[in-house]
Amino acid sequence: MMNFNRTTAQWQELDRDHHTHPFSDPKALGEKGTRVITKAEGSYIWDSDDNKILDGMAGLWCVNVGYGRTELIEAADRQMRQLPYYNSFFQTSNPPQIELSRLLSEVTPEGFNHFFFAGSGSEANDTNVRLVRHYWDIKGQPKKKTFISRHNAYHGSTLAATSLGGMGYMHNMGGEGGSLLPGFEHIGQPFWYLEGGDMTPEEFGLMRAQELETKILELGADSVAAFIAEPIQGAGGVIVPPATYWPEIQRICKKYDILLIADEVICGFGRTGNWFGSETMGIKPDLITMAKGLSSGYLPIAAIGMQDDFFAVLNGGGDINHGYTYSGHPVASAVAIANIHYIRDHNLVEKVREDTGPYLHAGLQHLVDSHPIVGEVRGRGLMAGIQLVKDKASRTTFSGDEDAGTVCRDHCFSNNLIMRGVGQSMIISPPLTISRIEIDELLAKAKICLDATGRDFGLM
DSSP, X not given: OOOOOOOHHHHHHHHHHHOOOTTSOHHHHHHHOOOOEEEEEBTEEEETXXXXXXETTHHHHXXXXXXXXXXXXXHHHHHHHHOSOOOSOTTOOOHHHHHHHHHHHHHSOTTEEEXXXXXXXXXXXHHHHHHHHHHHHHTTOTTOOEEEEETTOOOOSSHHHHHHSOOHHHHTTTSTTTTOOTTEEEEOOOOHHHHOTTSOHHHHHHHHHHHHHHHHHHHOGGGEEEEEEOSSBTTXXXXXXXXXXXXXXXXXXXXXXXXXXXXXXXXXXXXXXSSSHHHHXXXXXXXXXXXXXXXXXXXXOEEEEEEHHHHHHHHTSXXXXXXXXXXXXXXXXXHHHHHHHHHHHTTHHHHIIIIIHHHHHHHHHHHHHHOTTEEEEEEETTEEEEEEEEETTTTXXXXXXXXXXXXXXXXXXXXXXXXXXXXXXXXXXXXXXXXHHHHHHHHHHHHHHHHHHHHHTTOO
8 A cells, every 4th residue: 555644755765765767867866855746736736745836837748638637537437447458459449549549530630530559759759760661661662761850859768769859968878879779860950049140030940941951962862751840849948940941841841752740749739729739830741749638648648640641551561560568558548538528628729829828928928028038938829938048139048057947947946836947948838727817827936936047147
């Protein structure tokens, strides 16, 4: 039996002694002590010291419908009692898996009618690698194996997903290039504020998109399988490409017969004010990666959506020798169905697009206009990045050694607000159910933390 009556110090000791955390220095974290989260409701979480904390990150970009939704909890309970598990191997399926596939065909962009299930976004992007290479092999072009992504892109942390992504510190775990597989290439990110120099955003977006064509010609189009990107880079800092970027990317992919994969793990299921970020940014991908908001994080599940033309090739190509023990897990599928119905029934996508998204960004824009260390705010819907700067006029940011993002994040912790520090940006991604009153609270607490950060650096 689990002992729920431990003190915070006892939980921290056990955590230090037995639990290894992702993306953390275990020694430093053990010395500091973890924050132990014990319960949640709506837009809030509570820690073991009973601090009520506004979760401005919806867990890890995922709790779209907020915490404590009985519809999802009861769906899990019913399915657990009826069929807690069965696999998708042995030519079998289960009703929740089938119904979820049908439901996804209704909410995904036009032409997506076939879905392959996995347990996480990382697994789903690994699956993309295998399915895409299988696709080109069936088409008689087996040399088309290379994937192109962007520097500072995040596509997961399995070995293939790490290689798809463009985060150098992940590639170099195990020594320089120690976690980077061959067959993965990277081009520049469309981050105008930090990298655009004297170019207009439109000029910069076009230039960065054309790096894809340069890379394809360098590698040879007959060797390039696909380009993968998030519609808006989430973990990279909520980077919204200039308007010229995506049309040029699509033109290049079509010209050289390169598949386009939209990683919708963060942008999907209403986050940007449409069901999928591809719709928000005007993208027509061949495949889409889904996870996080698919079940609002209540249970692990992910999916790959395939355009009809892509699936038609696989459908005539023999066995797909790939899959996972938990592909289409019946309980996770049942929860995902309940989650999608909740989003629909409560008009959350429309609410984000027409109400809370614009309200959040109007409040954040006030910080740009008034706060000395806020250079710009980026984002769409209920995802935003606040760029921390030393000087607005020259777009001069803090250095990595100064690490203003971590300083500000720690102030947020102290003021019972979860915002994530990414480089020299602060990231916001609250539940889609957040109210205007809660947004006001988020903005007020964010200002307190930004003020404290500015004072720390002598800028206020």
